[in-house]
Amino acid sequence: MDKIAVLDFGGQYAHLIANRIRRIGVYSDLFDGEIDAEKLREYKGIILSGGPQSVHAEGSLQCDHEVFKLGIPILGLCYGHQIIGHVLGGKVEPGKVREYGKASVKISNKTGIFEGFCEEGNEMQDVWMSHFDQVTVAPSNFEITAFTNDCPIAAMQNFERKIFGIQFHPEVTHTKNGMKILENFVKITGAAREWSIDKFIENEIAAISEKVGNKKVFMMVSGGVDSTVAFTLLEKALGNERVYGLFVDTGFLRKGEREQVEGIFKTIGATNVKIEDASGEYFEALKGVYDPEKKRQIIGSKFLEVQRRVFSEMGLNTDEWILGQGTIYPDTIETGGTKHADKIKTHHNRIPEIQKMIEQGLVIEPISQLYKDEVREVGEKLGLPADLVWRHPFPGPGLAVRCLCAEEEHYPEEGIYPGRLSLKEYLSSEILIGHYRYDFDVLPIRSVGVQGDVRSYKNPLVLSSGNKNMDILGLVSTNITNFTPAINRVLYLLYPEKIDSITLQKSYLTPSRISVLQDADKIVMDFIKEKKIDREIWQFPTVLLPLSINGASGETIVLRPVESEEAMTANFYKMDFALLDELVEKLKLVKGVSAVLYDITNKPPATIEWE
Numbered sequence: 001m002d003k004i005a006v007l008d009f010g011g012q013y014a015h016l017i018a019n020r021i022r023r024i025g026v027y028s029d030l031f032d033g034e035i036d037a038e039k040l041r042e043y044k045g046i047i048l049s050g051g052p053q054s055v056h057a058e059g060s061l062q063c064d065h066e067v068f069k070l071g072i073p074i075l076g077l078c079y080g081h082q083i084i085g086h087v088l089g090g091k092v093e094p095g096k097v098r099e100y101g102k103a104s105v106k107i108s109n110k111t112g113i114f115e116g117f118c119e120e121g122n123e124m125q126d127v128w129m130s131h132f133d134q135v136t137v138a139p140s141n142f143e144i145t146a147f148t149n150d151c152p153i154a155a156m157q158n159f160e161r162k163i164f165g166i167q168f169h170p171e172v173t174h175t176k177n178g179m180k181i182l183e184n185f186v187k188i189t190g191a192a193r194e195w196s197i198d199k200f201i202e203n204e205i206a207a208i209s210e211k212v213g214n215k216k217v218f219m220m221v222s223g224g225v226d227s228t229v230a231f232t233l234l235e236k237a238l239g240n241e242r243v244y245g246l247f248v249d250t251g252f253l254r255k256g257e258r259e260q261v262e263g264i265f266k267t268i269g270a271t272n273v274k275i276e277d278a279s280g281e282y283f284e285a286l287k288g289v290y291d292p293e294k295k296r297q298i299i300g301s302k303f304l305e306v307q308r309r310v311f312s313e314m315g316l317n318t319d320e321w322i323l324g325q326g327t328i329y330p331d332t333i334e335t336g337g338t339k340h341a342d343k344i345k346t347h348h349n350r351i352p353e354i355q356k357m358i359e360q361g362l363v364i365e366p367i368s369q370l371y372k373d374e375v376r377e378v379g380e381k382l383g384l385p386a387d388l389v390w391r392h393p394f395p396g397p398g399l400a401v402r403c404l405c406a407e408e409e410h411y412p413e414e415g416i417y418p419g420r421l422s423l424k425e426y427l428s429s430e431i432l433i434g435h436y437r438y439d440f441d442v443l444p445i446r447s448v449g450v451q452g453d454v455r456s457y458k459n460p461l462v463l464s465s466g467n468k469n470m471d472i473l474g475l476v477s478t479n480i481t482n483f484t485p486a487i488n489r490v491l492y493l494l495y496p497e498k499i500d501s502i503t504l505q506k507s508y509l510t511p512s513r514i515s516v517l518q519d520a521d522k523i524v525m526d527f528i529k530e531k532k533i534d535r536e537i538w539q540f541p542t543v544l545l546p547l548s549i550n551g552a553s554g555e556t557i558v559l560r561p562v563e564s565e566e567a568m569t570a571n572f573y574k575m576d577f578a579l580l581d582e583l584v585e586k587l588k589l590v591k592g593v594s595a596v597l598y599d600i601t602n603k604p605p606a607t608i609e610w611e
């Protein structure tokens with residue numbers, strides 16, 4: 001099958017490019033930008049992704065120059081375009097202005113990737129730009145194919161050598177005809193459009209039978225989309241007698257989830273799924289623990305312990321058994337592949353024990369080539385219920401990472417800010433919050449964030465009163481986190497109306513706190529389904545903070561809906577305030593809840609989950 005390679009230079013859209021190429025019908029693999037050119041010989045085309053660096057910066061990512069000697073068609077996007085300029089003898093310099101966002105380019109040459117573009121006299125195209133550096137002199141034998149006022153070489157090509165560079169991003173939907181540009185490139189590569197979900201299912205079922213031979217497969221299932229689709233494919237290939245599932249109830253599931261999962265497996269006709277209630281053990285192991293990393297670690301090792309116990313109870317030996325996993329493509333790339341993209345954490349499907357089994361050929365991962373949207377499509381084609389196929393991703397440690405624990409208050413250290421201002425004075429200044437007239441308070445608790453490759457653990461800030469406008473709130477939030485390193489997350493107060501005091505209650509993971517969170521989470525999930533906005537939201541964590549506002553009895557709920565493709569980056573979801581008021585009215589009635597906040601931070605700088 002013909003394939004196209006995407007080389008990742010740390011751009012937030014690298015996965016998106018690969019995903020788009022597959023949508024066009026050609027299988028696409030994502031690689032570290034610095035991959036050895038020799039490994040790319042079998043590919044029909046190569047796309048160089050964007051990235052946040054400057055080609056001139058010390059230690060910046062460079063591609064193997066041999067890539068340009070392979071004779072394979074190349075498309076460079078943004079940083080990739082600058083690499084082409086830099087490596088092939090053109091000039092890359094800082095632009096006069098930092099362009100970020102919508103721009104209009106004029107197409108001056110309608111051949112190559114712009115073939116079939118726009119009528120005579122109507123060559124303007126809306127595109128998405130994001131750059132500081134730009135190519136100012138094209139390499140020799142390159143012609144300019146598009147430009148803007150601020151960017152004279154917005155696109156260039158060497159048609160003979162089939163090398164194309166564009167400064168903007170065709171892969172994002174803001175670039176109106178972006179897919180057409182990518183389709184043109186695919187056409188130029190000559191790659192046959194042979195990749196489709198139907199084809200995948202057909203090939204995979206054959207591949208599973210071959211790999212498993214006459215062994216049996218054991219798999220941990222969570223009731224989420226990935227593991228259920230993988231499990232169903234295994235059953236299709238091997239029959240339900242040879243596929244065993246284990247579902248562990250950790251105590252941190254959503255309300256009614258265990259029953260729901262049992263229902264799902266009944267629907268798909270699975271006969272060998274064992275449900276193990278380990279909630280008592282989990283709560284016991286987490287008594288008195290408040291540190292997020294410690295929580296995660298205890299939950300992770302407990303999971304392995306339960307898995308091992310069931311393994312030995314069932315007498316699973318490696319002569320007869322293989323381990324199945326619902327790993328998907330981004331999970332495998334995050335850890336082993338690109339070291340430059342925002343690294344999440346070692347995925348639980350790639351811990352050392354499992355890595356060893358993979359090397360011994362004892363693991364089968366039927367959907368490890370697929371992106372989430374493709375997994376959903378496979379699910380639909382296999383006839384799984386829509387409710388399951390469209391379930392939001394849910395973290396392995398479940399509500400445990402959404403139930404924050406703390407022993408004492410933790411405020412940021414008092415630094416000295418520009419103009420010798422204190423943190424509070426600086427935040428109140430005109431350039432940050434002052435101009436927008438919101439009240440604000442820093443919360444005495446920390447949450448996780450991510451900036452570049454580095455994880456942060458900082459305080460959130462709550463805005464209150466002022467203009468109830470999500471666009472303005474988003475702008476203020478970005479300004480605050482850009483200019484105040486002590487803050488990595490910003491919230492808006494929905495209930496009560498104002499903050500007079502904030503007190504922290506010493507709290508750990510207990511069944512009663514999880515039960516409050518389950519009730520609130522259920523209201524939220526039912527609400528978005530009822531309002532039919534669940535599909536436009538990628539994920540909607542509801543988080544419980546051990547904080548009491550204005551001395552009320554009960555804790556604080558945070559609503560954290562996000563929009564995302566693949567969870568590497570995310571935007572906070574801008575919910576309509578009328579809807580939010582309705583939701584808050586329902587949440588106020590939950591026993592144990594006394595305040596509601598709305599998370600208005602993108603990823604980066606905050607992560608989707610709070611810890």
Ligand code: XMP
Pocket residue numbers: 344348393394395396397539567568603606607608609610
């Ligand atoms: P963050 O919070 O890093 O999350 O922006 C990115 C995606 O990963 C999910 N997530 C997890 N999934 N085990 C999981 O199975 C975990 O420990 C975990 N932590 C985060 C998160 O829900 C989001 O989809």
